[in-house]
Amino acid sequence: MTDRILVFIPMYNCARQIGRVAAQLSGRIKPLIAEVLVLDNGSRDGGPEVARDALQKIEGLAWTVARNRENYNLGGSHKVAFDYAIDHGFSHVIVLHGDDQANIDDFVEALQxxxxxxHDSLLGARFMRGSRLHGYSLYRQVGNYGLNILTSAIVRHWITDQGSGLNLYSTNYLASRFYNSLHDNLIFPAEMLYQSIFAGANFRFVPISWREEDQASNAKPIRQALQILNVAWNRRRIFAVPPDEPPATGRGFDVVYKS
Known part of the structure; x- marks a missing residue:
């Protein structure tokens, strides 16, 4: 398959940040990507219009701003975007969250x-040698390092991030659409990680930069950590049965703006 990369940007109430995220695409990453899909999850702050205005400033970039037909949560948005990438012949999907915490240029050298x-996937890691954190509280750093060490011991594979806002997946790896059996919620990226470990997939962590400035998070750290520990501990039981549930009927998005 010809190297053809889709950048998928999930967004929910990110009007203050999405313009900065879109501007990243005019940098070194631009010649390496084929198309951008900004997928809004029912924002009420005018984010799609901000995304459109920012993307229109980038010459020669193919892009689509779309809105989910319902609020599918973070995991559900991934599923819709993965389906789109497979159905439209992309070779890879880069996931870049719309809240401007990650920098897509951190993947340029890996792509080059x-x-x-x-690899089946490249996973952005905030807590490994070479990563850079800006504005991330010491409390959260200690919590993440602790969770990484604990889950690494459970699965016997060194884990340096449970799921950041910058990841890449091969559509060959996604082709069975196993992801439709995973949860729609915020631990979807972690479930993708532990499914990869269970299945023996070939993945690699890549150090990235991460910043916290004006972002608002819906995550509940302790609850999310407990959910992740449950997935890591019970991964064999959770992932042993092949997925038998098709995507939800009618799940999809409607195009709002297009280049």
Whole structure:
């Protein structure tokens, strides 16, 4: 398959940040990507219009701003975007969250080196050598390091992030659409990680930069950590049965703006 990369940007009430995220796409990453899909999850702050205005400033970039037909949560938005990437012949999907905490340029060197061609997924890691954190509280850093160490011991595989806002997946790896059996909620990226470990997939962590400035998070850290520990501990039982549930009927998005 020809190297053809979709950048998927999930967004919910990110009007203050989405313009900065879109501006990232005019940098070194631009010649490496084929299309951008900004997928809004029912924002009430005018985010889609901000995204449109920012993307229109980037010459030669194919982009779509769309809105989910319902609020599918973070995991559900991933599922819709993965389906789109598979159905439209993309070779890879880069997931870049719309809240401007990650920088997509952190993946440029990995792409230029062809790491995405040798792995099923590249996972942005905030807590490994070479990563850079800005404005991230010491409390949260300690909590994440502790969770990474504990889950690494459980699964016997070194974990340096449970799921950041910058990841890449091969559509060959996604082709069975196993992801439709995972939860729609915020732990979806972590479930993707532990499914990869269970299935013996070939993935690699890549150090990234991460910042917290004007973002608002819906995550409840302690509850989310307990959910992740449950997935790690019970991964064999959770992932042993092949998915048998098709995507929800009618699940999809409507195009709002397009280049």
């Amino acid at each position: 080196a062809g790491l995405h061609l040798r």
